[in-house]
Structures are given as C-alpha cells and as structure tokens.
Amino acid sequence: MKDKNHRISDRLDWNLLRTFLVIAREKSISSAAVKLHVTQSAVSQALRRLEDQFGRRLIERHHSRFYLTAAGEEVLAAADTIYGNVAQLASNVSDAEEQTVGRINVLVASRIHSAVYDAFWAKFHKAHPRIEVELEVMPSSEIVKIIQQKGATAGIALCKQIPKRLEHKIFLQQTYGLFCGQYHDLYGKSDLTMEDLLGENFVSFTSDALGDSLSPLTIFRDQRGFSGTVVASSSQYDEVKRLLVAGFGIGCLPEHSVQADLEEGRLWRLPPDEGVCTANLYFLWHEDAQRTAAERTFLDAFKAHIETYPLPHRLLATLPAISVE
Incomplete structure (x- = not known):
C-alpha cells in the first residue's frame, strides 16, 4: 500500500487537483468549465484522469444531484490545503522580492x-x-x-x-565639559575656579589640534591661559576616558555621555559650568x-x-x- 501511495504522489498532475477543486466548489462540470475557460469535455476528462490515478470515484451524479464521495471529500480537503500553501508561497515570494538585499x-x-x-x-x-x-x-x-x-x-x-x-x-550637537578622574588631586573639590585649573596637565583627543575637528578645545586652552601640557591622548573615546579616570590629567568629554560615570563616581565635573565648546557630529x-x-x-x-x-x-x-x- 505504501508503494502504491508513493507511485500516485510521484505521477499526480497538480493541474488535475486544481480542476477538481473548481468542480467541487462550483458543484457543476459546466460551471467549472466556464470558470476555467475550457470545454466541458476537457473538465470531464480531467476528472476521469484524476479518478483513475486514485482508483476511486470522487463525484457521484444522479440527474440533478451532485455530491462528493468519501474519497472525493478527502481529495478536496487535500487540494484546499495544497492551494492554500501555494497562495501563501506566492505571497512570501512576492514579499521577498520587495525586500532590499x-x-x-x-x-x-x-x-x-x-x-x-x-x-x-x-x-x-x-x-x-x-x-x-x-x-x-x-x-x-x-x-x-x-x-x-x-x-x-x-x-x-x-x-x-x-x-x-x-x-x-x-546628527548630534555635543557640548564638551571639563572633567577629572577619581584618582586626580582635584577630584571631589566643589569650590574650584578656572584659576585653579590653569597649571593642570591634559588628557586629549588626537583630533584636538589647531585645524582639526576638535580644535575648539585647543583654542579654549590657549584663550584661558592653561600652562599644562598634553600628557596622554587617544583617538578613541573609551581610551581618553580611561586615562582621565586614571588621573593622568584633566580633559574634555561630551557632557551627555558621562552621566553614569559622574553618578558612579568615576569622573568629577570641573569649571566652567557652561562647558568648554560645542562640536557637531555630522x-x-x-x-x-x-x-x-x-x-x-x-x-x-x-x-x-x-x-x-x-x-x-x-x-x-x-x-x-x-x-x-
């Protein structure tokens, strides 16, 4: 029986299933022919071929009566499932084509x-x-x-x-503030003025040079009369912050990016309260x-x-x- 079922599935014509599905829905050979745009003879032949493949009658017709046999009901249920899956597949393929790759x-x-x-x-x-x-x-x-x-x-x-x-x-308009880390001598002092900072060494971004993207930080130091030197630098935000926390010097970071560090005690805010400069991230x-x-x-x-x-x-x-x- 299993071998017979395999033979049927291997040679089953799916177009015959579609024809049978329309016959069952229309409950009429002639109506199915109109729906499929073929002759009644072609529909009747398709039905006979499908019944031959299964070895069962699928439809009984007596005068005006038209009904599916038990085998016909099984084939109809399977055909409905198959064509539902095909419709879903078509939809999925269409969606996939619309997705940009x-x-x-x-x-x-x-x-x-x-x-x-x-x-x-x-x-x-x-x-x-x-x-x-x-x-x-x-x-x-x-x-x-x-x-x-x-x-x-x-x-x-x-x-x-x-x-x-x-x-x-x-994209972002960042205000840079001046900070020191938890191991720096100025950490925790709340009564500091700009004059207290003028001799301090700096931790800097490598782009903090005249003519570069963060040159306003250099201009700020020069205009305010800082006499300390840049003792550590990096192009990476995380490394600049690491050096600040370690106490190498004072330095600038975007104010919005260090709120957690301030709350958890790794950094300390220094004057001026209004920040050092604004830099645009494009x-x-x-x-x-x-x-x-x-x-x-x-x-x-x-x-x-x-x-x-x-x-x-x-x-x-x-x-x-x-x-x-």
Missing part, C-alpha cells in the same frame, strides 16, 4: 551615545533584515577622507569644515557616489529617522516619547 558600510566616530541612534538600527534591521550592515569605528579625519574618496556608504564624524561634494546633516555622504539599492535605502531611512527628533532629543539616554514604529 545588499550590504552597507558605515564609518562612525567612537562611542556615539544616543538612544535615537540605537533605535534607528533596531528599526532599520526590522524593516530590512536582508541588508548586511558593517560599522567601522575610526577617527573623524579618516572618515571624512574615505567618504571624499567614495570608499564607504556614509559616515558619522566630527567635522570642522564640510569638504566640497559631501552632503551632510547635523552625517556625511558623497553626493556623486554610485549607490546600490541597499545604500539608497539606508541613506533615506537614516535621514528620515533623525529628522523626526529635535537636536536636543537626539542626545537623550532613553528614547523620547515619539514612536519609532
């Missing part, structure tokens, strides 16, 4: 602290699960150079001057680059996402009360 390469400055940024990636992946994402962390100066050379999809970087041919939007892309569908999808999605939120909201540690769905 590809790869994007985004260059980012170290440690972007933003719930809005995190929410974007969650939303983007949910909407475009077949787009492969590569995020590379590097100094802002390198990011700008590579985007100028059309070497990546886009970049997020500090940038003092936007080079020609680069399109841009301000979303950058080359206006003339040839882009894949995946890259175009990413650029459009990121620009639309950040424009949903005012600049101050983009710095929050928790997502503002705006739906990201």
Whole structure:
C-alpha cells in the first residue's frame, strides 16, 4: 500500500487537483468549465484522469444531484490545503522580492551615545533584515577622507569644515565639559575656579589640534591661559576616558555621555559650568557616489529617522516619547 501511495504522489498532475477543486466548489462540470475557460469535455476528462490515478470515484451524479464521495471529500480537503500553501508561497515570494538585499558600510566616530541612534538600527534591521550592515569605528579625519574618496556608504564624524561634494546633516550637537578622574588631586573639590585649573596637565583627543575637528578645545586652552601640557591622548573615546579616570590629567568629554560615570563616581565635573565648546557630529555622504539599492535605502531611512527628533532629543539616554514604529 505504501508503494502504491508513493507511485500516485510521484505521477499526480497538480493541474488535475486544481480542476477538481473548481468542480467541487462550483458543484457543476459546466460551471467549472466556464470558470476555467475550457470545454466541458476537457473538465470531464480531467476528472476521469484524476479518478483513475486514485482508483476511486470522487463525484457521484444522479440527474440533478451532485455530491462528493468519501474519497472525493478527502481529495478536496487535500487540494484546499495544497492551494492554500501555494497562495501563501506566492505571497512570501512576492514579499521577498520587495525586500532590499545588499550590504552597507558605515564609518562612525567612537562611542556615539544616543538612544535615537540605537533605535534607528533596531528599526532599520526590522524593516530590512536582508541588508548586511558593517560599522567601522575610526577617527573623524579618516572618515571624512574615505567618504571624499567614495570608499564607504556614509559616515558619522566630527567635522570642522564640510569638504566640497559631501552632503551632510547635523546628527548630534555635543557640548564638551571639563572633567577629572577619581584618582586626580582635584577630584571631589566643589569650590574650584578656572584659576585653579590653569597649571593642570591634559588628557586629549588626537583630533584636538589647531585645524582639526576638535580644535575648539585647543583654542579654549590657549584663550584661558592653561600652562599644562598634553600628557596622554587617544583617538578613541573609551581610551581618553580611561586615562582621565586614571588621573593622568584633566580633559574634555561630551557632557551627555558621562552621566553614569559622574553618578558612579568615576569622573568629577570641573569649571566652567557652561562647558568648554560645542562640536557637531555630522552625517556625511558623497553626493556623486554610485549607490546600490541597499545604500539608497539606508541613506533615506537614516535621514528620515533623525529628522523626526529635535537636536536636543537626539542626545537623550532613553528614547523620547515619539514612536519609532
């Protein structure tokens, strides 16, 4: 019996099942012929071939009566299931074709602290699960150079001057404050003035040089008359913070990024209360680059996402009360 069933399934013509399904729904050979745009003879022949394959009568007709046999009911149930699965398959294939496929390469400055940024990636992946994402962390100066050379999809970087041919939007507007770490002599002192800081050595970002993306920090030190030297530096946010906590010197970090460190006692806030300077983190892309569908999808999605939120909201540690769905 098992061998016989295998033989039937191997040679079963699925078009005959579809014809049978229409016959059963229409309860008429002639109506089924009209529905299928074929002759009544063709429908009757298809029914006979299907009955021959199963070795059972599937439909009984006596004058005006038309009904399915027990075998016919089984075939109808199976045919309904099969064509329901085929319809779902067609829908899934259609959806799959609409999903953008590809790869994007985004260059980012170290440690972007933003719930809005995190929410974007969650939303983007949910909407475009077949787009492969590569995020590379590097100094802002390198990011700008590579985007100028059309070497990546886009970049997020500090940038003092936007080079020609680069399109841009301000992503984050960061205020830098002055801090020292828990092992520094100034840690815990609440009555400090700017004069108390002038002789202190500095921990700095390597981009903190005249003409570079964080040169306002250099200008601030020069204008205020600091006499200390830069004793430690890094291009990476985490390493600058590590050196500050270790007591190498005083230094600047984005105010919104260190709230947990202040609360947990790793860092101490120093004057001035208004902060040292403001630096913009830009979303950058080359206006003339040839882009894949995946890259175009990413650029459009990121620009639309950040424009949903005012600049101050983009710095929050928790997502503002705006739906990201």
